Amino acid sequence: MKQIYIFSxxxxxxxxxxxxxxxxxxxxxxxQKQQGMGCAGTALFQxxxxxxxxxxxxxxxxxxxxxxxxxxxFSNVLYVDSATQQAYRTKNPVGTPFSAYGIFQAHKHDKxxxxxxxxxxxxxxxxxxxxxxxRFALTRLxxxxxxxxxxxxxxxxxxxxxxAGFIISTGNVxxxxxxxxxxxLGNYGHAELAGKAxxxxxxxxxxxxxxxxxxxxxxxxxxxxxxxxxxxxxxTVPPSLNTNFxxxxxxxxxxxxxxxxxxxxxxxxxxxxxxLDINYVxxxxxxxxxFDYEKNTTSLLDTKSARNYKSIFAFRGGAxxxxxxxxxxxxxxxxxxxxVPDASVTPETPDANRFYFTGGLSYRFTEKFSIxxxxxxxxxxxxxxxxxxxxxxxxxxxxxxxxxxxxYKW
Amino acid sequence: xxRIITSISIAAFTALAVFSCKPKYEEPTFSKGEIDPSRFVMxxxxxxxxxxxxxxxxxxxxxxxxxxxARQLAKVGGGNFNxxxxxxxxxxxxxxxxxxxxLGYKTDCKGVSSLSPIRIAAQGDLGIFNQNIxxxxxxxxxYGIPGLKLADVFSSNSNPFFTRMASSISASIMDDxxxxxxxxxxxxLGLEEVLSYAKSGGTTEYIQPNILFEYFYDQVLxxxxxxxxxxxxxxxxxxxxxxxxxxxxxxGLTLDAASNTTLNSIYNPLGYYFTVGSNPxxxxxxxxxxxxxxxxxxxxxxxxxxxxxxxxxxxxxxxFPIRDEFVLDAGELxxxxxxxxxxxxxxRDLAAKYNLxxxxxxxxxxxxxxxxxxxxxxxxxKFVSGGAYSLDGIHFNAKGNALLANEFIxxxxxxxxxxxxxxxxxxxxxxxxx
Numbered sequence: 001m002k003q004i005y006i007f008s009x010x011x012x013x014x015x016x017x018x019x020x021x022x023x024x025x026x027x028x029x030x031x032q033k034q035q036g037m038g039c040a041g042t043a044l045f046q047x048x049x050x051x052x053x054x055x056x057x058x059x060x061x062x063x064x065x066x067x068x069x070x071x072x073x074f075s076n077v078l079y080v081d082s083a084t085q086q087a088y089r090t091k092n093p094v095g096t097p098f099s100a101y102g103i104f105q106a107h108k109h110d111k112x113x114x115x116x117x118x119x120x121x122x123x124x125x126x127x128x129x130x131x132x133x134x135r136f137a138l139t140r141l142x143x144x145x146x147x148x149x150x151x152x153x154x155x156x157x158x159x160x161x162x163x164a165g166f167i168i169s170t171g172n173v174x175x176x177x178x179x180x181x182x183x184x185l186g187n188y189g190h191a192e193l194a195g196k197a198x199x200x201x202x203x204x205x206x207x208x209x210x211x212x213x214x215x216x217x218x219x220x221x222x223x224x225x226x227x228x229x230x231x232x233x234x235x236t237v238p239p240s241l242n243t244n245f246x247x248x249x250x251x252x253x254x255x256x257x258x259x260x261x262x263x264x265x266x267x268x269x270x271x272x273x274x275x276l277d278i279n280y281v282x283x284x285x286x287x288x289x290x291f292d293y294e295k296n297t298t299s300l301l302d303t304k305s306a307r308n309y310k311s312i313f314a315f316r317g318g319a320x321x322x323x324x325x326x327x328x329x330x331x332x333x334x335x336x337x338x339x340v341p342d343a344s345v346t347p348e349t350p351d352a353n354r355f356y357f358t359g360g361l362s363y364r365f366t367e368k369f370s371i372x373x374x375x376x377x378x379x380x381x382x383x384x385x386x387x388x389x390x391x392x393x394x395x396x397x398x399x400x401x402x403x404x405x406x407x408y409k410w
Numbered sequence: 411x412x413r414i415i416t417s418i419s420i421a422a423f424t425a426l427a428v429f430s431c432k433p434k435y436e437e438p439t440f441s442k443g444e445i446d447p448s449r450f451v452m453x454x455x456x457x458x459x460x461x462x463x464x465x466x467x468x469x470x471x472x473x474x475x476x477x478x479x480a481r482q483l484a485k486v487g488g489g490n491f492n493x494x495x496x497x498x499x500x501x502x503x504x505x506x507x508x509x510x511x512x513l514g515y516k517t518d519c520k521g522v523s524s525l526s527p528i529r530i531a532a533q534g535d536l537g538i539f540n541q542n543i544x545x546x547x548x549x550x551x552x553y554g555i556p557g558l559k560l561a562d563v564f565s566s567n568s569n570p571f572f573t574r575m576a577s578s579i580s581a582s583i584m585d586d587x588x589x590x591x592x593x594x595x596x597x598x599l600g601l602e603e604v605l606s607y608a609k610s611g612g613t614t615e616y617i618q619p620n621i622l623f624e625y626f627y628d629q630v631l632x633x634x635x636x637x638x639x640x641x642x643x644x645x646x647x648x649x650x651x652x653x654x655x656x657x658x659x660x661x662g663l664t665l666d667a668a669s670n671t672t673l674n675s676i677y678n679p680l681g682y683y684f685t686v687g688s689n690p691x692x693x694x695x696x697x698x699x700x701x702x703x704x705x706x707x708x709x710x711x712x713x714x715x716x717x718x719x720x721x722x723x724x725x726x727x728x729x730f731p732i733r734d735e736f737v738l739d740a741g742e743l744x745x746x747x748x749x750x751x752x753x754x755x756x757x758r759d760l761a762a763k764y765n766l767x768x769x770x771x772x773x774x775x776x777x778x779x780x781x782x783x784x785x786x787x788x789x790x791x792k793f794v795s796g797g798a799y800s801l802d803g804i805h806f807n808a809k810g811n812a813l814l815a816n817e818f819i820x821x822x823x824x825x826x827x828x829x830x831x832x833x834x835x836x837x838x839x840x841x842x843x844x
Contacts, residue, residue, distance in 0.1 A: 078433040083816065083832040085438035133834050136786030180787040180797065186839050238843035240513075240525055379433070389786035396433035 029071035032372035036360020037318025038332025040277035042263025043217035048101025051117040055163025056207035058153035069405030088132035115151035135178040145171035164204035183238040195231025199224040223258040244299035255285040276317040283309035283339035312337040330360040343387035350395030352382035376401040442486035443828025446593040452476035454598030458554025464802035465510025467502025473808035478815035494575035503534030519723035527801035539570040549590040598644040612742030620752040642767040647775030653793035654803030658712040691727035767825030808838035
């Protein structure tokens with residue numbers, strides 16, 4: 001591990017300013033080849049994952065292809081409370097973001113390509129250990145969103161491709177926390193807010209080959225407001241307080257931010273390719289997390305929690321070495337600023353500025369069939385006091401995400 | 411060759427995922443700083459004893475202010491802390507021999523049933539007072555004696571909460587508390603003096619003048635610090651902000667049109683007027699007029715001992731003014747708060763004189779009054795819902811004790827450069843709901 005760390009540090013110095021990707025509750029695993037190179041690849045067409053990374057690049061595809069991938073995330077958070085010095089851990093289940101891409105053309109060398117994609121750009125499950133000190137802020141959060149993106153890409157000139165896709169986003173949210181009322185045995189109450197969310201948006205991009213070696217790409221993925229319309233709030237409280245905490249419907253909304261990316265690809269030699277992406281993520285949209293309960297009581301009021309996220313830049317990049325006709329090796333790294341101000345750091349997203357390091361490879365068994373693998377590693381540390389709950393302590397996060405994909409072309 | 415590289419890489423990825431994704435916990439280092447916590451003694455009243463829900467019982471004692479502090483001191487070298495525990499199976503006993511209270515359903519004079527503090531039994535466990543549990547093998551550290559006033563620590567004492575733990579019938583609290591040669595001590599004295607006055611609605615004797623309070627406090631400190639022991643002194647909270655005095659609203663007299671007309675016809679000649687809706691209660695005040703009755707002022711307080719059934723069904727506070735024993739009037743409050751300020755000045759001055767830490771319980775009571783959020787839980791001095799006070803409206807519950815214990819720990823850490831961890835107050839019980 002240490003060796004990888006040191007090696008990547010050297011690499012990241014080489015790539016100043018560094019590379020990376022966005023933060024918050026975003027999951028940035030949409031393509032194994034891009035993941036291998038620091039999650040960058042806006043200006044380099046490699047496979048179907050470009051439907052996500054740059055719909056404009058898709059026009060540079062020359063065959064039909066199908067690509068399915070999954071990246072299990074092993075993520076653990078340790079929280080050490082400042083006042084008590086007691087430590088608590090998450091027991092997160094393994095996250096399973098997946099992606100599936102298909103690129104199709106009516107005839108060989110058609111300028112128009114069709115793409116279809118399904119991927120999970122946001123989502124995580126955070127599960128804290130029993131009776132942890134922050135249980136009145138959060139005990140469990142499950143957040144899942146699946147984007148379905150039909151896409152058209154057109155090669156308007158030999159060196160320019162443009163593309164755009166419409167995004168339908170469906171998701172689930174399940175938020176749980178303890179309620180500070182105790183029954184006759186001393187057990188605390190519990191609240192569970194569950195709902196389905198729906199949102200719409202788009203993803204558009206341009207790919208431009210400046211010359212044989214240098215390409216540039218620009219993409220914009222729009223903000224998507226995930227609205228929970230008929231959520232169900234369920235409260236487990238002592239019987240004498242049932243009327244204070246009536247089960248019922250709630251509404252809420254979560255903005256998934258827009259992302260603007262400027263990326264470069266440089267094919268230095270036949271064997272060495274380099275990529276660099278700069279993202280600007282519109283987290284400013286996430287200023288409040290509000291829950292509106294259908295039935296209010298003096299104990300159950302609508303809540304508005306300040307989030308006040310800031311829009312941030314992230315830098316990511318990497319290199320690919322084409323070892324031979326069958327094997328490609330990749331390495332990358334990134335840096336992202338945290339969109340979360342100190343006062344808004346919560347147990348659901350104990351976010352921090354982050355460096356991460358990635359590696360990957362591809363192996364082509366035949367002309368038609370190949371596999372990719374990638375690995376992602378990051379660790380974060382954040383000490384903060386939340387303004388709403390006054391929870392004050394240090395979060396340390398480690399995440400490892402090994403990914404794998406199968407690609408078939410014809 | 412390439413196949414081998416591929417399989418090795420995949421194996422390596424998996425190994426990484428399994429072995430290296432848990433952040434490491436670095437054991438915190440605690441330190442005792444300038445104190446020697448090996449033998450800890452705390453002296454005070456019911457708030458120190460673990461008296462709560464108007465009773466002394468095992469679970470309350472386990473979560474006493476003194477015991478919570480002692481448990482944290484144990485993390486930096488504190489020794490065994492012995493408490494005069496009531497038997498675990500006992501229901502406990504209150505100062506007036508009743509049983510402790512719990513939250514239950516009570517039916518009032520109008521036949522309306524609602525959540526209310528109720529006694530858990532017809533009377534308390536008198537056996538608690540009939541048995542002496544002193545032992546030379548396990549000298550007590552908790553000298554929290556419900557009702558203990560400072561002047562009573564020097565001589566033999568008939569307080570049954572003390573006699574059950576006294577070394578002999580002639581022993582004083584000072585004799586017993588310092589028999590173990592404590593190396594660290596805490597005093598939470600003066601509170602029972604002001605409480606006794608306040609609970610009586612200002613009808614008891616005057617509170618001991620602060621000159622005497624200072625003299626006695628100084629005497630205690632001379633003994634306590636004789637062997638070089640360090641300590642922490644607690645100031646007195648503003649007792650008038652306890653739920654016992656703030657729960658019943660001054661304007662809780664609700665009138666319909668008919669009662670309004672009747673009352674106005676009776677009281678208008680005296681200069682008191684009523685409206686439909688909320689009105690001030692009528693209270694006894696011998697200086698008000700020939701009938702010794704007036705409306706209560708918004709700043710004046712009613713005690714939780716006010717018989718609410720009499721108010722609801724028998725015209726108490728209306729045609730029969732509320733008696734003085736249930737009211738802290740403006741003059742009484744001014745006197746009470748004046749004494750608290752004087753006592754607290756004495757405590758701060760003596761702490762400076764003996765170079766001891768001070769924990770500002772007065773500030774704590776003010777913060778609780780305004781309310782604060784502790785690890786996601788809103789705490790306040792509101793009755794029941796505030797979360798910190800027990801059902802007697804005067805003593806903290808276990809969670810309140812834990813919050814206050816944290817204030818003691820902060821004061822010790824600040825003054826003695828120690829690093830003693832606080833407790834997670836939410837791990838302690840608040841009021842339990844049926």
